[in-house]
Amino acid sequence: MESLLIYTLRSSLVLTLLYLPYTLMLRRERFFRLNRLTLLAILVLALVQPLVRITIPDRFVPQGEATAAIADVQEFLYTYDAVTVGAAPSVWGWREWAAIVYVAGMVMMLCLRACQLLQIHRALRRGCLWRDRGDDGVTVWCHAGDGAPFSWMRNIYISEGDYAENSRAILLHERAHIHCRHSLDILLVTLVEVVQWWNPFVYMLGRSLRDVHEYEADERVLRQDIMPGEYHTLLVRKALADTSYAFANNFTRSHVSQRIAMMKRPPSRPLARGKVLYVVPFLLVSLVLSATPMIKPLLFVDGEEVGSDHLVQLPTNSIDHIDVLRGSTAISLFGKRARGGAVIVGTKPDSPDPTDDAPVFLIAEEMPEFPGGETAMQEYIRRHIRYPAEARAARLYGRMDVRFIVEADGTLTNVRAEYSGDTAEGAKATITGYSPSFTGGDGSASHTRAWLSSAEQLVSQMPRWNPARQQGRPVRAQVTLPLYYKLE
Numbered sequence: 001m002e003s004l005l006i007y008t009l010r011s012s013l014v015l016t017l018l019y020l021p022y023t024l025m026l027r028r029e030r031f032f033r034l035n036r037l038t039l040l041a042i043l044v045l046a047l048v049q050p051l052v053r054i055t056i057p058d059r060f061v062p063q064g065e066a067t068a069a070i071a072d073v074q075e076f077l078y079t080y081d082a083v084t085v086g087a088a089p090s091v092w093g094w095r096e097w098a099a100i101v102y103v104a105g106m107v108m109m110l111c112l113r114a115c116q117l118l119q120i121h122r123a124l125r126r127g128c129l130w131r132d133r134g135d136d137g138v139t140v141w142c143h144a145g146d147g148a149p150f151s152w153m154r155n156i157y158i159s160e161g162d163y164a165e166n167s168r169a170i171l172l173h174e175r176a177h178i179h180c181r182h183s184l185d186i187l188l189v190t191l192v193e194v195v196q197w198w199n200p201f202v203y204m205l206g207r208s209l210r211d212v213h214e215y216e217a218d219e220r221v222l223r224q225d226i227m228p229g230e231y232h233t234l235l236v237r238k239a240l241a242d243t244s245y246a247f248a249n250n251f252t253r254s255h256v257s258q259r260i261a262m263m264k265r266p267p268s269r270p271l272a273r274g275k276v277l278y279v280v281p282f283l284l285v286s287l288v289l290s291a292t293p294m295i296k297p298l299l300f301v302d303g304e305e306v307g308s309d310h311l312v313q314l315p316t317n318s319i320d321h322i323d324v325l326r327g328s329t330a331i332s333l334f335g336k337r338a339r340g341g342a343v344i345v346g347t348k349p350d351s352p353d354p355t356d357d358a359p360v361f362l363i364a365e366e367m368p369e370f371p372g373g374e375t376a377m378q379e380y381i382r383r384h385i386r387y388p389a390e391a392r393a394a395r396l397y398g399r400m401d402v403r404f405i406v407e408a409d410g411t412l413t414n415v416r417a418e419y420s421g422d423t424a425e426g427a428k429a430t431i432t433g434y435s436p437s438f439t440g441g442d443g444s445a446s447h448t449r450a451w452l453s454s455a456e457q458l459v460s461q462m463p464r465w466n467p468a469r470q471q472g473r474p475v476r477a478q479v480t481l482p483l484y485y486k487l488e
Contacts, residue, residue, distance in 0.1 A: 006050075007051075010289075011046045012198075015042060015199065015205065018286065019201055022038060026275055026276065030265060032216040035212050039208060042205065043192050116245065116247050117247050120152050120247055123147075123245065124157055127143050127144055138156060141156065143158070143160065148251050150250040151175075151249045152245075152247060156175070156178070158174075170234075182249050186206075186209075186249075190247075215263075228263065359475070368479055371464070381458065385483070386458070390447045396447065396448070398419065402483065411464055415460050
């Protein structure tokens with residue numbers, strides 16, 4: 001759900017950055033088709049661009065800095081938030097509430113638009129006197145009363161009086177909407193409005209696009225030997241009987257004075273078309289600000305760049321459970337790293353499977369995920385975890401880290417629990433695997449082994465995870481799952 005919030009924020013950023021310059025540079029130009037294509041491009045980019053990922057070249061770390069780099073890497077290795085065992089369930093935070101409000105807004109907007117679309121279909125059929133389907137596939141619905149004409153998809157609504165007096169101009173105008181497929185534009189606007197229902201600029205862009213639709217239809221009408229004065233008078237008269245529909249292309253949708261002023265404006269200079277190039281720099285800015293930054297894993301052997309497929313063939317040394325490339329090989333890191341960034345430090349897990357030659361990523365472009373996300377994982381742990389009675393009796397508590405590998409098919413292997421925590425007497429110790437050296441408090445090695453075994457059993461019985469992905473392909477990855485045991 002959090003990723004959905006991030007997506008809509010980035011989408012609104014793209015739309016706002018690209019739309020605001022349009023209002024200053026192109027809105028008053030008479031390049032109606034160009035303006036329409038520009039607005040449609042902004043809508044498409046707002047939907048697609050947040051999904052684009054940038055590959056950022058890594059910073060090469062010389063061999064002499066490898067030791068310092070390892071200490072730095074340990075600070076941001078991908079781990080999940082600790083799950084407290086034996087404590088009250090955590091309450092929802094602001095992210096969860098924000099996600100609920102956002103999804104509720106999407107559902108309300110979707111329902112509103114669906115009702116408006118249903119209203120159009122009812123208006124076409126309610127009180128219809130007759131209908132006629134032309135050779136071009138356009139159906140004219142004639143109604144009683146004095147409603148304002150409108151069109152939707154390949155249907156035209158017109159009143160009986162308008163058909164008798166001004167049918168030619170009105171039908172030319174509405175057929176222009178249909179032949180230009182303006183209804184499809186409105187559907188695209190509606191989709192973006194559902195995604196960005198909270199963004200005022202998306203509604204402003206929708207109004208601008210509908211204005212361009214009317215300008216384009218008006219221009220086509222005036223090319224058909226319709227007198228401008230008579231057409232202007234018709235617009236003013238029908239504005240008094242405006243019964244517009246949100247989805248439809250209404251005959252008097254825009255401000256009549258604004259449309260008449262646009263029809264009287266002189267043609268724009270051809271060189272003014274170059275203003276549309278503003279999209280390029282603003283597109284680059286929005287790409288940098290909104291796209292998901294990814295780090296391309298690069299390794300250098302003897303000064304030559306090699307891909308991640310060669311990692312398993314490189315010799316390694318183990319320093320504190322992190323594999324370091326040896327010899328003339330150095331680690332490729334990026335200066336500022338985010339949670340889940342694509343940085344590769346070595347290729348082997350703490351307990352590698354010697355029969356499997358596939359590299360194991362400590363951090364990949366897309367890290368593994370429990371089905372349903374982190375919230376679902378925490379709920380699963382709370383339902384299935386067991387706090388051994390002997391561990392409670394021995395007053396063992398604190399943080400336990402369970403490390404495991406998520407295979408490319410989502411199965412979990414190499415599960416191993418490690419504990420660093422406090423005993424009742426305040427002694428501190430570190431347990432790795434089933435080390436019998438730690439007794440801790442009133443406990444014994446058997447208590448400790450039972451405790452570790454319960455955590456490993458919990459993880460081993462988890463359902464398949466969504467595997468990690470590197471350059472779009474599923475890969476093996478190591479995950480650390482912290483569990484915090486608390487005595488009541």
